[in-house]
Amino acid sequence: MQQILLCDDDLMNRKVASKILHKEGFCVIEASRGNEALKILSEHAVDLILMDLMMPVMNGYETIRQIKSDPMLCRIPLIIISALSDTHSIDKGLGLGADAYVTKPYNIETFRRCIADTLHAGTSHV
Amino acid sequence: MPAPLMFDFFHRSLRNKLLVAFIAIGFLPYLLFLAYALLLSENKILNKTVQEQYDQADMIIHVIQTHLHLLEKEVLFLSQLDIMDDLIADDIDKRISRLLTQKHDDYELDLTLLVLNTHEQVIASSNKEMLFRPYHLHVNGNRSRHYSIAENLLYIFAPVTASFDTQKVLGTLVLEYNLNNLDSYLIHQTDRHAYIQNPESGISVGDRRLFNIALQHQKESLIAQEHLIVYKELEGMLQGWYFVYGVDKHIALAFLYDFIRFMLYLLPFILATVIVVAVRYSKHVVKPIQELTRITDTIISTKNYAAQLQVSTRDETAQLSNSFNKMIRTTNEALQYLEHENRIRLQRFVQLIDIFNTIIQTKNERDCIEVSIAYLQELTGISTLHFSPEHQHCDHCIALYVNDFEHDNKLFYGSISLDLSRFSDTNEREFYRSIATMIMLQLDRIRLIERTLLASRAKTAFISNMSHELRTPLNAIIGFAQYLITYEDLSDEQLDSIANIESSAQYLLGMINEILDIAKIEAGKMEVHNQEVDINELVGNVCTMLRPLAEDKALYLNVIDKHYRNGRYRTDPKLFQQIMVNLLSNAIKFTQTGGITLELSTQDDTLVLAITDTGIGIAPNEIEGLFHDFTQAAGVMQKEEKGTGLGLSLSKKMALLLNGDVILESDGIGKGCRAVLFIKI
Numbered sequence: 001m002q003q004i005l006l007c008d009d010d011l012m013n014r015k016v017a018s019k020i021l022h023k024e025g026f027c028v029i030e031a032s033r034g035n036e037a038l039k040i041l042s043e044h045a046v047d048l049i050l051m052d053l054m055m056p057v058m059n060g061y062e063t064i065r066q067i068k069s070d071p072m073l074c075r076i077p078l079i080i081i082s083a084l085s086d087t088h089s090i091d092k093g094l095g096l097g098a099d100a101y102v103t104k105p106y107n108i109e110t111f112r113r114c115i116a117d118t119l120h121a122g123t124s125h126v
Numbered sequence: 127m128p129a130p131l132m133f134d135f136f137h138r139s140l141r142n143k144l145l146v147a148f149i150a151i152g153f154l155p156y157l158l159f160l161a162y163a164l165l166l167s168e169n170k171i172l173n174k175t176v177q178e179q180y181d182q183a184d185m186i187i188h189v190i191q192t193h194l195h196l197l198e199k200e201v202l203f204l205s206q207l208d209i210m211d212d213l214i215a216d217d218i219d220k221r222i223s224r225l226l227t228q229k230h231d232d233y234e235l236d237l238t239l240l241v242l243n244t245h246e247q248v249i250a251s252s253n254k255e256m257l258f259r260p261y262h263l264h265v266n267g268n269r270s271r272h273y274s275i276a277e278n279l280l281y282i283f284a285p286v287t288a289s290f291d292t293q294k295v296l297g298t299l300v301l302e303y304n305l306n307n308l309d310s311y312l313i314h315q316t317d318r319h320a321y322i323q324n325p326e327s328g329i330s331v332g333d334r335r336l337f338n339i340a341l342q343h344q345k346e347s348l349i350a351q352e353h354l355i356v357y358k359e360l361e362g363m364l365q366g367w368y369f370v371y372g373v374d375k376h377i378a379l380a381f382l383y384d385f386i387r388f389m390l391y392l393l394p395f396i397l398a399t400v401i402v403v404a405v406r407y408s409k410h411v412v413k414p415i416q417e418l419t420r421i422t423d424t425i426i427s428t429k430n431y432a433a434q435l436q437v438s439t440r441d442e443t444a445q446l447s448n449s450f451n452k453m454i455r456t457t458n459e460a461l462q463y464l465e466h467e468n469r470i471r472l473q474r475f476v477q478l479i480d481i482f483n484t485i486i487q488t489k490n491e492r493d494c495i496e497v498s499i500a501y502l503q504e505l506t507g508i509s510t511l512h513f514s515p516e517h518q519h520c521d522h523c524i525a526l527y528v529n530d531f532e533h534d535n536k537l538f539y540g541s542i543s544l545d546l547s548r549f550s551d552t553n554e555r556e557f558y559r560s561i562a563t564m565i566m567l568q569l570d571r572i573r574l575i576e577r578t579l580l581a582s583r584a585k586t587a588f589i590s591n592m593s594h595e596l597r598t599p600l601n602a603i604i605g606f607a608q609y610l611i612t613y614e615d616l617s618d619e620q621l622d623s624i625a626n627i628e629s630s631a632q633y634l635l636g637m638i639n640e641i642l643d644i645a646k647i648e649a650g651k652m653e654v655h656n657q658e659v660d661i662n663e664l665v666g667n668v669c670t671m672l673r674p675l676a677e678d679k680a681l682y683l684n685v686i687d688k689h690y691r692n693g694r695y696r697t698d699p700k701l702f703q704q705i706m707v708n709l710l711s712n713a714i715k716f717t718q719t720g721g722i723t724l725e726l727s728t729q730d731d732t733l734v735l736a737i738t739d740t741g742i743g744i745a746p747n748e749i750e751g752l753f754h755d756f757t758q759a760a761g762v763m764q765k766e767e768k769g770t771g772l773g774l775s776l777s778k779k780m781a782l783l784l785n786g787d788v789i790l791e792s793d794g795i796g797k798g799c800r801a802v803l804f805i806k807i
Binding site (some may be wrong): 085 | 594653
């Protein structure tokens with residue numbers, strides 16, 4: 001079973017995403033802060049990271065930068081799930097090495113397809 | 127010369143006045159002298175001349191009288207000779223005759239000497255033919271006078287007495303004298319002439335042809351035609367005779383006429399001299415004035431105040447010239463001083479502008495103060511001049527104040543240690559005060575810019591945060607709703623309710639997006655990303671996206687691109703599509719039957735997209751209002767077909783961002799509507 005790290009400071013958003021992912025057959029590890037996510041990543045092997053951007057303590061950008069600068073983690077597929085919809089944020093996020101950018105609120109269909117596509121691209125690449 | 131011209135000649139020139147005055151003054155004595163000579167001297171000279179003629183006449187008369195007197199004496203002498211005793215014999219006496227002849231010959235005159243006896247017979251004579259002839263002695267009046275005149279003969283006689291008895295008269299000695307002899311004493315010249323005349327008998331001696339006048343007793347002189355004539359009655363033997371003496375008038379009055387001629391000859395010389403002197407002197411007098419005028423004109427035309435008059439005399443004109451020179455010198459000095467002042471002021475002004483330019487370019491308060499202090503140190507030469515944020519002894523420094531924009535009053539900012547009272551010149555103080563004012567204005571400006579920037583940033587952050595914060599809970603709502611619909615096995619009623627939640631959330635999301643877009647445009651934060659696009663493809667995408675909505679309502683959706691010139695144009699595809707979606711979804715939303723025609727065309731550099739529907743239409747007076755945010759939208763929102771009321775307004779704003787516009791046309795309620803999008807491509 002593939003493990004997905006879901007990092008979001010909003011409990012409701014974590015809950016809905018977690019429910020969907022369970023239904024899709026993934027094992028979900030939740031984190032509410034960037035630093036929490038990094039701690040989990042250092043302890044667990046993860047197949048996909050879903051990362052929010054606007055978070056207290058350590059935001060998404062910083063977290064992504066640290067993940068991508070870590071050779072052990074930099075190859076893990078990463079999708080940004082953020083309520084920031086402006087081009088600047090999208091460009092910045094993708095520029096840090098994220099594989100996809102999904103704006104909230106998302107449609108389940110879009111969400112599912114994006115995860116599937118990213119995982120598929122990651123495995124075929126490897 | 128006509129009178130006004132002469133008047134003009136006299137009044138237009140000081141020199142002409144002087145000329146006239148000099149000529150008048152110089153010529154007047156001559157004219158007076160001439161008039162005196164002509165009017166008064168003529169009489170005097172005439173009188174004098176007449177007197178001279180009298181003197182001349184007297185002299186001649188005296189000579190004649192003396193001559194006759196001598197003859198008389200001779201007669202008397204001869205009558206007393208002893209020889210005369212021979213007369214007693216009463217016959218011809220040869221001895222006496224011999225004596226008389228000798229005497230006669232001595233005289234060489236036309237005269238006859240004879241001796242009469244008591245019987246009046248000639249017994250002795252110088253003329254032999256007369257001997258012993260009776261002789262009538264013409265004695266008019268008494269015999270005691272011893273002379274008488276008959277015709278032109280003068281008889282001088284003396285009784286001859288016996289030497290032994292003087293009482294015994296022996297006879298008479300007679301001298302028969304022809305008065306023509308006197309002719310030799312008279313003057314017979316061409317210019318002067320004399321004769322004697324007896325007016326009673328009309329007999330005269332001398333030539334009377336030159337002038338013949340009727341003698342009158344009353345007057346003794348007269349001027350007859352060409353002559354000045356004087357006459358005098360003679361005395362003694364020639365009593366009853368007149369001496370007439372005439373002089374050619376031209377000779378007599380020669381002096382007078384010579385004088386007048388001389389004066390007339392002199393006239394041109396005097397006139398010439400007077401004119402030359404007048405011209406030269408008036409020139410001399412007027413020259414400094416002319417020079418003054420010339421210099422003044424030169425100064426006026428060249429603006430050269432360094433010009434000075436040459437002063438060569440020491441008179442009033444020289445004083446005037448000196449005063450003028452002094453005035454010009456003073457004016458020139460004043461002008462130069464002003465020019466100098468002006469130059470300094472201009473330099474100060476340029477400096478001030480330079481300083482202002484530098485100060486105005488400073489980006490923050492620290493730079494502004496530093497630059498200003500550096501300038502002030504350089505300008506004043508006070509190296510200790512500094513800025514202090516503290517209150518100093520502000521009598522000796524310039525206090526800086528800035529605007530407190532929030533409370534609309536002034537705040538103390540700091541002070542510059544420059545004592546303005548050290549400058550005596552008001553301009554200097556004003557200069558530094560201007561710099562201080564400039565510093566304060568720039569501080570205000572910097573603060574205002576910073577405030578504006580801050581406000582702008584805050585607005586942007588607010589929009590961004592709002593967007594994020596509103597979307598986050600919406601994500602959970604939509605997510606849970608879709609989760610239930612997708613994964614849970616629900617009853618139809620439950621499904622319907624959940625679907626309502628989901629669509630309401632989607633509607634809310636749309637509204638939030640539109641509000642945020644409008645806020646973004648108004649804040650100037652909406653970014654336009656122009657790129658080369660295929661318009662047909664964009665239109666196709668939108669149509670594909672919205673066609674299901676039209677088909678749900680059984681509406682047709684036709685696309686016509688009759689006048690469309692195909693090509694790749696530059697515009698922002700995202701905004702273009704967003705506008706088109708808004709307009710097309712509006713058209714579908716407000717149309718129940720019929721359908722929508724989409725017409726694509728190009729006019730020059732403008733793309734025109736017209737969306738015509740057969741929908742409910744709009745009252746013409748409401749069209750304008752539809753472009754306002756919310757305000758007019760309220761009416762629409764109450765109707766069945768919901769809309770945010772922001773769609774048209776947002777579309778127009780976006781079209782403006784793309785250098786285009788959106789207009790709405792309708793023939794009225796129920797007659798459909800036509801929305802047209804213009805975009806510069």
